[in-house]
Amino acid sequence: MSDDECTAEFIDGTYTYCGCEDCDQREYDDIEGEVEMGNLTDAEALEQHRRNGAL
Ligand SMILES: [Zn+2]
Numbered sequence: 001m002s003d004d005e006c007t008a009e010f011i012d013g014t015y016t017y018c019g020c021e022d023c024d025q026r027e028y029d030d031i032e033g034e035v036e037m038g039n040l041t042d043a044e045a046l047e048q049h050r051r052n053g054a055l
Contacts, residue, residue, distance in 0.1 A: 005022070006018050006020060006022060006023050006026075008023065008026060008027065008030055010034075013040075013044070014048060014051070015027055015030055015031065015048065015052070017052070024052075024053075027052055028049065028052075031045050031048050031049060031052075032045065
């Protein structure tokens with residue numbers, strides 16, 4: 001609890017962010033991280049990037 005960074009919530013398989021520039025970057029990294037951990041398929045990750053406007 002040492003900073004005021006935005007937090008992302010993983011709800012129903014989708015990350016929810018406030019939409020600021022920092023969140024956009026973290027969102028992208030988090031989604032890619034979920035793929036690496038096997039929590040998301042490549043197709044699901046693509047869908048989330050698209051929904052979040054990252055692609
Ligand atoms: Zn934010």
